[in-house]
Amino acid sequence: MVRPQPQLLHPMFLHPLLRAHPDVWAEVSSALRKKNYESNDRVISHGDAAGNLWLVLSGWLKLTRQTPDGKESIIGLCREGDILGEAALFPNASYPYTAEVVGGSAELVAVPATILRDLVAQDSSLSVHIMALLNERTSQAQLKLEQMTTMSAAQRLGCFLLQLCNTQANRTKTLQIPVEKHVLASYLGMKPETLSRSQQQLKSYGVSVAGHNLLIQDIEALQKFVCDSCSESGNCAAETAS
Amino acid sequence: MVRPQPQLLHPMFLHPLLRAHPDVWAEVSSALRKKNYESNDRVISHGDAAGNLWLVLSGWLKLTRQTPDGKESIIGLCREGDILGEAALFPNASYPYTAEVVGGSAELVAVPATILRDLVAQDSSLSVHIMALLNERTSQAQLKLEQMTTMSAAQRLGCFLLQLCNTQANRTKTLQIPVEKHVLASYLGMKPETLSRSQQQLKSYGVSVAGHNLLIQDIEALQKFVCDSCSESGNCAAETAS
Numbered sequence: 001m002v003r004p005q006p007q008l009l010h011p012m013f014l015h016p017l018l019r020a021h022p023d024v025w026a027e028v029s030s031a032l033r034k035k036n037y038e039s040n041d042r043v044i045s046h047g048d049a050a051g052n053l054w055l056v057l058s059g060w061l062k063l064t065r066q067t068p069d070g071k072e073s074i075i076g077l078c079r080e081g082d083i084l085g086e087a088a089l090f091p092n093a094s095y096p097y098t099a100e101v102v103g104g105s106a107e108l109v110a111v112p113a114t115i116l117r118d119l120v121a122q123d124s125s126l127s128v129h130i131m132a133l134l135n136e137r138t139s140q141a142q143l144k145l146e147q148m149t150t151m152s153a154a155q156r157l158g159c160f161l162l163q164l165c166n167t168q169a170n171r172t173k174t175l176q177i178p179v180e181k182h183v184l185a186s187y188l189g190m191k192p193e194t195l196s197r198s199q200q201q202l203k204s205y206g207v208s209v210a211g212h213n214l215l216i217q218d219i220e221a222l223q224k225f226v227c228d229s230c231s232e233s234g235n236c237a238a239e240t241a242s
Numbered sequence: 243m244v245r246p247q248p249q250l251l252h253p254m255f256l257h258p259l260l261r262a263h264p265d266v267w268a269e270v271s272s273a274l275r276k277k278n279y280e281s282n283d284r285v286i287s288h289g290d291a292a293g294n295l296w297l298v299l300s301g302w303l304k305l306t307r308q309t310p311d312g313k314e315s316i317i318g319l320c321r322e323g324d325i326l327g328e329a330a331l332f333p334n335a336s337y338p339y340t341a342e343v344v345g346g347s348a349e350l351v352a353v354p355a356t357i358l359r360d361l362v363a364q365d366s367s368l369s370v371h372i373m374a375l376l377n378e379r380t381s382q383a384q385l386k387l388e389q390m391t392t393m394s395a396a397q398r399l400g401c402f403l404l405q406l407c408n409t410q411a412n413r414t415k416t417l418q419i420p421v422e423k424h425v426l427a428s429y430l431g432m433k434p435e436t437l438s439r440s441q442q443q444l445k446s447y448g449v450s451v452a453g454h455n456l457l458i459q460d461i462e463a464l465q466k467f468v469c470d471s472c473s474e475s476g477n478c479a480a481e482t483a484s
Contacts, residue, residue: 046473065388065473073388073473089373094477096381120370124363127373131331131362134376139338141383146307146315148390148431189390231288231307231315 010034012109015055016081017129024123033110037101043084043108046098050087052110054099056080059106062183063097074186077179083133088113089120103178103212143232144189151229153190154198158226160188161207162238165219175214252276254351257297258323259371266365275352279343285326285350288340292329294352296341298322301348304425305339316428319421325375330355331362345420345454385474386431393471395432396440400468402430403449404480407461417456 012018012034018025025032034057037043043054046065056078063076063084075097078084087093088111120127147156165173177184185195199209205225206217216222227233254260254276260267267274276299279285285296288307298320305318305326317339320326329335330353362369389398407415419426427437441451447467448459458464469475 047477067392067473068470068475071392071471073392075384075388086377089370089377096384117370120373121366124366124369127366127369128331128359128362131369131373131376134373134380135328135331138376138380138383141380141387142317142338144387145383145390145431146317148387149428150309150313150315186391189387228310229313231309233310235289 011107012055012057015057015109017055017083017133018109020129021123021126024119024126028115028119031112031115035108035110037106037108039101039104041101041106043099043101043106044095044097046096047094050085050090050093050095051113052085053083053088053113053116054085055109055111056082056084057107057109059104059108060102060178061099061106062102062179062187063099065097072186074183077183077187086130086134086137088116089130091117102180102183143230146231147229148189150231151226152198153188153194154201155226155229156188156190157195157198158202158205158207158222159230159238161202161214161216162219162222162226165216166237173216173219175216176212177214178212253349254297254299257299257351259297259325259375260351262371263365263368266361266368270357270361273354273357277350277352279348279350281343281346283343283348285341285343285348286337286339288338289336292327292332292335292337293355294327295325295330295355295358296327297351297353298324298326299349299351301346301350302344302420303341303348304344304421304429305341307339314428316425319425319429328372328376328379330358331372333359344422344425385472388473389471390431392473393468394440395430395436396443397468397471398430398432399437399440400444400447400449400464401472401480403444403456403458404461404464404468407458408479415458415461417458418454419456420454 010029012032013022037059043061058080061078061084062074063078064072064074066072078099084099085095087095120130147159151159161175164175181195182192185192188195190198205221207222208215227236230236252271254274255264279301285303300322303320303326304316305320306314306316308314320341326341327337329337362372389401393401403417406417406419423437424434427434430437432440447463449464450457469478472478
């Protein structure tokens with residue numbers, strides 16, 4: 001009987017990056033650290049030396065940057081299964097954003113940069129996986145840029161909701177988005193009042209909002225409204241959600 | 243006397259990705275193909291199998307995508323030293339954009355996907371270099387997204403010009419941007435008339451435009467106008483240009 005290595009049963013191995021390469025990570029599992037955070041805790045700070053790669057096991061984080069003239073921009077929202085701090089792949093790099101927990105507690109795994117770089121140098125399947133993650137991140141950012149000009153605000157909100165529905169097999173879906181309105185608006189590149197108007201507009205496509213909860217009554221109707229204005233149409237995971 | 247391998251003298255080895263790993267690429271140099279293109283030639287098509295990675299030796303290319311409802315979005319502009327078609331890193335991937343030559347002729351090198359993937363699997367320094375390129379591309383796209391909300395249109399145009407000044411050691415700089423106005427406007431996420439207004443506005447910071455030529459009379463003045471509204475301020479190559 002083949003017995004799984006006990007360390008692989010640790011919940012951190014549920015993260016996709018660890019789950020996909022169990023043998024590679026098992027050897028260094030004692031160096032990985034699971035950490036718990038509360039809402040508003042800061043995990044990394046923009047400009048600090050990138051000492052760890054971070055894997056999100058649960059919770060939400062906002063990634064922000066500050067301009068010298070005092071504006072804060074939300075450059076990302078991270079959730080379960082995401083990675084952050086990929087600057088740790090490169091020697092002497094610093095984090096290009098601040099990451100703070102939002103809307104409740106969060107669990108993350110810290111992978112020390114030196115260990116990460118050794119593993120990537122030794123294991124080409126891991127390095128290809130990480131390249132694919134980086135490439136996916138570029139594609140997402142480019143798609144968001146495209147959508148700033150090809151989509152209305154309501155369509156951009158709809159696209160975000162469809163991405164959250166991604167793993168869902170039903171026609172109806174309830175989403176919890178534990179993120180303050182101004183944070184979500186900034187992430188979607190719109191003003192909070194535009195977000196409110198967009199939520200109103202999505203009602204006709206079966207989306208209803210109650211606080212941080214959203215009910216999507218007809219995923220296909222929402223797709224029809226959103227995806228015709230997107231160049232990824234026909235090639236996007238969110239379209240196979242229904 | 244150490245004699246350089248003759249194939250390393252080929253102009254394609256001036257491209258940064260080849261120049262940084264001469265021994266790795268020398269072994270496969272006979273499989274690399276230099277190709278010449280004229281304006282409006284299409285190098286790759288959105289959705290086609292990603293058979294090659296492309297290295298730009300000279301010229302300009304626009305990267306575009308089309309939405310089902312007929313909008314074209316310019317998701318990138320590539321120039322000398324850039325790479326495109328990085329989907330070729332991954333088996334069974336397709337190109338996520340169309341690339342067409344703009345504003346004159348262009349020279350590119352085609353690196354067959356199978357050869358690229360073999361090299362990346364064998365050589366960890368090459369894979370780390372490619373990860374750094376992908377990471378840089380993500381950062382650029384995220385920065386552009388940020389700038390859509392933190393910067394005015396004139397500042398975004400100014401930032402683009404400063405990036406083109408990057409390699410320049412003088413206070414004054416003449417730039418050639420052989421790209422049609424509507425293409426540049428779309429790339430910068432603005433309407434052509436907004437681009438015209440932004441060019442007017444930059445006159446007070448010493449930027450004058452004559453057709454495809456731009457004269458920047460005072461890089462520092464332009465930096466002062468642009469960089470205070472950017473979270474990369476103090477950490478950006480374009481700021482060390484003067």
